[in-house]
Amino acid sequence: MEPIIKLTDVYAGYTPNKVVLKQVNLEVYPHDFIGIIGPNGGGKSTLLKVILGLLQPFSGSITFNTQQNYAPANLGYLPQISSSDKSFPIKVIDVVLSGMMGKKGLIKRYTRNEKEQARELLHFVKLDKYANSAIGQLSGGQMQRVYLCRAIINNPEVLILDEPNNFVDKQFEGELYNLLTELNKKMAILLVSHDVGTISSFIKTIACVNESLHYHNTNKISEEILKTYHCPIELITHGHVPHRVLHNH
Amino acid sequence: MHDLFSIFQYSFFTNAIAAGFLTSILAGIAGTYIVSRKIVFISGGITHASFGGIGMAYFFGLNPFLGAAFFAVLSALGIEWATSKANVREDSAIAILWSLGMAIGIIFVFLTPGYAPNLMSFLFGNILTVTQTDLIYMSVLAILVTIGILVFYRPVLYTAFDAEYAQTTGLKTQLIKYAVATVVALTIVFSIRIAGIILVLSLFTIPQSIASIFTRDFKAMIFYSIGFGFVGILVGLIGSYYYNLPSGAIIIFTLVLIWALIKGVSKIVSMSKPPSYPPK
Numbered sequence: 001m002e003p004i005i006k007l008t009d010v011y012a013g014y015t016p017n018k019v020v021l022k023q024v025n026l027e028v029y030p031h032d033f034i035g036i037i038g039p040n041g042g043g044k045s046t047l048l049k050v051i052l053g054l055l056q057p058f059s060g061s062i063t064f065n066t067q068q069n070y071a072p073a074n075l076g077y078l079p080q081i082s083s084s085d086k087s088f089p090i091k092v093i094d095v096v097l098s099g100m101m102g103k104k105g106l107i108k109r110y111t112r113n114e115k116e117q118a119r120e121l122l123h124f125v126k127l128d129k130y131a132n133s134a135i136g137q138l139s140g141g142q143m144q145r146v147y148l149c150r151a152i153i154n155n156p157e158v159l160i161l162d163e164p165n166n167f168v169d170k171q172f173e174g175e176l177y178n179l180l181t182e183l184n185k186k187m188a189i190l191l192v193s194h195d196v197g198t199i200s201s202f203i204k205t206i207a208c209v210n211e212s213l214h215y216h217n218t219n220k221i222s223e224e225i226l227k228t229y230h231c232p233i234e235l236i237t238h239g240h241v242p243h244r245v246l247h248n249h
Numbered sequence: 250m251h252d253l254f255s256i257f258q259y260s261f262f263t264n265a266i267a268a269g270f271l272t273s274i275l276a277g278i279a280g281t282y283i284v285s286r287k288i289v290f291i292s293g294g295i296t297h298a299s300f301g302g303i304g305m306a307y308f309f310g311l312n313p314f315l316g317a318a319f320f321a322v323l324s325a326l327g328i329e330w331a332t333s334k335a336n337v338r339e340d341s342a343i344a345i346l347w348s349l350g351m352a353i354g355i356i357f358v359f360l361t362p363g364y365a366p367n368l369m370s371f372l373f374g375n376i377l378t379v380t381q382t383d384l385i386y387m388s389v390l391a392i393l394v395t396i397g398i399l400v401f402y403r404p405v406l407y408t409a410f411d412a413e414y415a416q417t418t419g420l421k422t423q424l425i426k427y428a429v430a431t432v433v434a435l436t437i438v439f440s441i442r443i444a445g446i447i448l449v450l451s452l453f454t455i456p457q458s459i460a461s462i463f464t465r466d467f468k469a470m471i472f473y474s475i476g477f478g479f480v481g482i483l484v485g486l487i488g489s490y491y492y493n494l495p496s497g498a499i500i501i502f503t504l505v506l507i508w509a510l511i512k513g514v515s516k517i518v519s520m521s522k523p524p525s526y527p528p529k
Contacts, residue, residue: 052417077417088285088410089465098407102419106404134465150414 002065003027004157004188005051010060012043012050019058020046024213028158032188033180035203035219037196042210044192048162051190052077076156076187078147080163085143086136092146093118093131099150121149141172148176158188165195177202256490261377265496268379269482271387272443272452277475278398279436280453281460282429285467286409291328293450294343296437298324298350300446303371304357313371314386318438320350325434329426374445374497376486387439394432398471405429406467443482444497452478455504462515481507 005028013020020043028034038044049055050062052075076099096118097110104110122128125145130138138146144164151159161180165173180189181202193199206216256262283292299321306316324346332339358368370378398405407415408425416422440449460473485500492499 054413054416075417077414079411079414085411087287089281089461089467089470090406090410091466094403094406094467095410098403098410098415099418101403101407101415104403106420107400110403136465154418 001029003029004065006061006063006065007050008061008063010050010057010062012046012055012057012060014046014055016058020211021050021057021209022212024060024209026207026213026215028188028190030157030188031184032190033184033202033204034188034190034207035196035199035205036190036192036207036209037194038209040194044209045162047209047213048077048160048190048192051075051160074154074157076151076154076159078144078151078159078161078164081140081143081147088135090135091131092127092133092135092138093122095135095146096121096149096153099153103154118149118153121153122146125149145172148179152183156187158190159183160190160192162192163194164191165193165198173198256487261379262486262490264379264381264384265376265486266483267384268376268387268443269486270479271384271391272440273456273475273478273482274391275387275394275436276440276452276478277456277471278394279433280457280478281467281471281474282405282409282433283453284457284461285470289450289454290340291325291343292433292437292453294328294347294350295321295325295434296441296446296449297347299434299438299441300355300371301350301353301357304354304361308357308361314438314441317441318435321434321438322431324350325430326427329430333423333426370445371441372445372447373495374441374443374448376443376482376496376500377489379442383442387442390435390439394436397432401425402468444500448497448501451501451504452482455501455508456481459504459508459511462511477504477507 005026007024007026010021010024011019012024024047026047036044036047046055050057093115097114100110100114119128119131122131125148127138127142127145127149130142135143135146148161148164151161159180164176177198180191183189191199191203200219203219206219208214208216257266283289299317302316302318302320303313304316305320306313328339328343328346331342404415404420404425408420408422408429412422412426437449437453440452443449444452456474456476456478457470459477460470463473464470481504482500485503486496488494488503489496489499
């Protein structure tokens with residue numbers, strides 16, 4: 001099977017004398033559910049930027065093998081929300097529809113069908129009654145759900161989520177993971193999270209990013225593994241790593 | 250009442266009203282973009298930098314607005330380029346550009362032999378001196394900007410809202426930003442005629458502040474801004490004619506007054522009823 005995304009020996013960073021990612025290799029196959037973990041500043045966001053085409057790597061290659069032919073690839077992206085979004089005058093439904101922008105191009109109008117599709121997605125995350133509200137009127141968790149709709153409206157082949165559990169309220173968090181499990185039947189998912197304990201039961205494999213990337217073909221996380229792979233994330237201070245994760249190793 | 254209508258017989262007055270209408274369209278569209286993207290300060294830098302172009306055009310005997318347009322577009326593209334690269338302290342860069350443009354302008358105006366008679370009108374604007382030629386330029390720009398926002402509404406909106414995300418969908422956001430920056434710079438330069446370098450930006454921000462009391466939707470904000478902008482200009486124009494005061498200043502004063510009134514009323518109304526936005 002061909003990987004959808006393939007990174008080969010990628011070196012990347014923001015200034016040439018400071019490399020953030022070193023010799024990173026990663027292959028993403030259909031139906032993968034990869035948890036991307038690692039310390040702050042370890043390069044998780046940089047890795048996402050490289051995959052999303054927002055950052056040109058210094059060297060190495062990134063290839064896409066997707067069915068879609070529009071650039072850069074058929075990726076769905078859920079970024080972390082920033083506070084500046086709150087004051088922007090834009091309707092919730094328009095935010096969702098922006099997920100189709102790449103397919104629509106510069107001047108094509110949105111059809112009634114597509115608007116209906118956006119509404120259905122909003123209904124799906126229980127926000128349909130806010131379709132015509134301004135995005136700033138929603139709470140952080142609600143905004144994140146809107147952004148999730150935006151990320152999946154295009155039926156992406158790979159869904160990339162950056163810390164989705166940061167703002168999502170506890171009530172929706174469980175639903176979010178059920179939803180992701182459901183979506184995973186149709187698409188590969190890359191999930192960046194610092195909350196290792198919570199995600200370990202959903203993800204299938206782990207990629208630990210700390211300058212270099214270590215791929216771990218299991219969802220079991222233990223301190224030994226993390227140490228071996230030089231992945232200093234704070235398991236203990238999180239305090240609630242599920243039992244089965246620990247004794248499985 | 251007879252007096253009020255009689256002033257419409259003067260061509261300078263009807264010209265001024267036409268210019269006011271065109272300016273409210275330009276400022277309504279461009280201003281909504283500026284305010285939404287929170288680049289008011291950048292736009293201030295572009296406006297003041299354009300004075301450098303005015304000064305140089307004076308010195309070389311060219312049309313001052315040509316010089317202003319050239320400087321404004323160049324600085325707009327420069328700022329957009331600088332902010333797309335990291336490591337540039339944006340606010341400092343803008344402040345430097347801001348004062349550098351003014352400095353160049355002042356130097357060249359002083360180097361020009363003779364007195365520069367229209368200098369005050371560049372700094373403070375005078376809507377009553379708008380000529381037929383100005384109107385033609387403004388009409389062309391207003392038509393282009395209107396068609397532009399109608400055709401490219403969503404790409405422009407989405408790039409302004411979340412450029413990084415828009416880029417991941419395959420949109421050429423950098424190109425869109427440069428194109429919009431150019432158009433915004435041109436709209437500012439053509440509005441200098443109305444309110445002058447020092448006051449012009451208020452035409453791009455106060456109507457939007459009034460509009461945001463009524464709506465939090467980009468498209469609706471454009472319409473409200475055009476409406477309130479035109480009312481402000483019209484009232485200011487008539488006021489300046491009757492009291493023989495600088496039109497630019499009266500227009501701004503009128504707009505702020507409208508804003509304060511509506512804001513005050515909306516505060517009272519919102520206090521007397523429960524919040525309408527959804528609770529968490």
